[in-house]
Amino acid sequence: MSEATKIRGKKPFTVDLDGKIVTLPGKSLESMMGMFAHLESVALRRSHDVSAIRKNTGSSKKQDSMPKYPVFEEGNVEKISFRELGRQVIRSAHGQVISLQHRAHHVQSLVLINSWPTAEKLWGDLLPDCKTPLFELNFLEELWGIIPEQLDVGGWTLVRHWQQFVLIQAEVEVLLARRQSLLHLSDIIEGHLGLWLKRFEDILNKLDEYSVA
Numbered sequence: 663m664s665e666a667t668k669i670r671g672k673k674p675f676t677v678d679l680d681g682k683i684v685t686l687p688g689k690s691l692e693s694m695m696g697m698f699a700h701l702e703s704v705a706l707r708r709s710h711d712v713s714a715i716r717k718n719t720g721s722s723k724k725q726d727s728m729p730k731y732p733v734f735e736e737g738n739v740e741k742i743s744f745r746e747l748g749r750q751v752i753r754s755a756h757g758q759v760i761s762l763q764h765r766a767h768h769v770q771s772l773v774l775i776n777s778w779p780t781a782e783k784l785w786g787d788l789l790p791d792c793k794t795p796l797f798e799l800n801f802l803e804e805l806w807g808i809i810p811e812q813l814d815v816g817g818w819t820l821v822r823h824w825q826q827f828v829l830i831q832a833e834v835e836v837l838l839a840r841r842q843s844l845l846h847l848s849d850i851i852e853g854h855l856g857l858w859l860k861r862f863e864d865i866l867n868k869l870d871e872y873s874v875a
Contacts, residue, residue, distance in 0.1 A: 676807030679745035679873060744805060749873055751802045755795035756866045762792060763859045770852040778841045785834055785851075792855075795862065796827065802869070815868045818861055826861075830854050 769788055773781045803810055803820065810820035818826075833854065837847045 677744050677805070679748070679806065680743050682741045682743055745873055748802055748806050749870060751798050752866050752870050755798040756863065758795045759859055759862045759866065763856065766851055766855050766859060770848045773844055773848045773851065781844060781847060782838055785838065789831065792827070796824065815865045816861065820865070823861065823865060826858055830858060
């Protein structure tokens with residue numbers, strides 16, 4: 663029996679999913695901090711965009727304050743298992759991927775009827791949001807002890823999924839630099855990125871199934 667066949671027969675997680683979390687395993691804390699840093703960067707970019715729009719339109723509307731969250735009382739924090747925290751990450755990432763599928767379809771349509779500077783702006787807004795669920799997936803890998811090279815979903819490993827996004831990003835950026843065909847750019851966003859997001863949804867659904875098996 664080949665090593666690859668043996669791997670598929672094993673439990674996909676190396677962490678006791680029902681164990682209560684006391685400390686984060688491995689590099690999970692580092693992955694989580696990286697995810698938070700990315701989210702902070704996205705929020706800062708959006709804040710700058712909103713400020714620029716208000717300045718250009720002459721709006722003086724005060725920016726909404728950040729929502730306030732209740733402070734947990736000492737000794738009153740509900741304990742959570744690796745399984746439940748991971749499934750919360752999956753739910754968050756899944757919602758973002760579904761939203762990105764709709765946005766990608768909208769962007770590919772707008773690219774066709776606009777200029778190259780507008781296309782660059784549209785892609786620049788979409789790119790960091792595509793990376794957000796990837797950071798969450800990376801955190802999930804660490805949290806559940808998933809081996810990205812060995813977890814296969816529909817013929818795609820998690821490593822291949824990451825690599826495919828890098829290739830799509832590079833392909834789009836080459837087209838933006840050359841400015842030869844907006845139709846080609848639209849096709850890449852609709853076809854390549856759209857298919858990648860669909861596979862992402864399948865991966866998250868399969869991970870959720872594995873987690874309750």
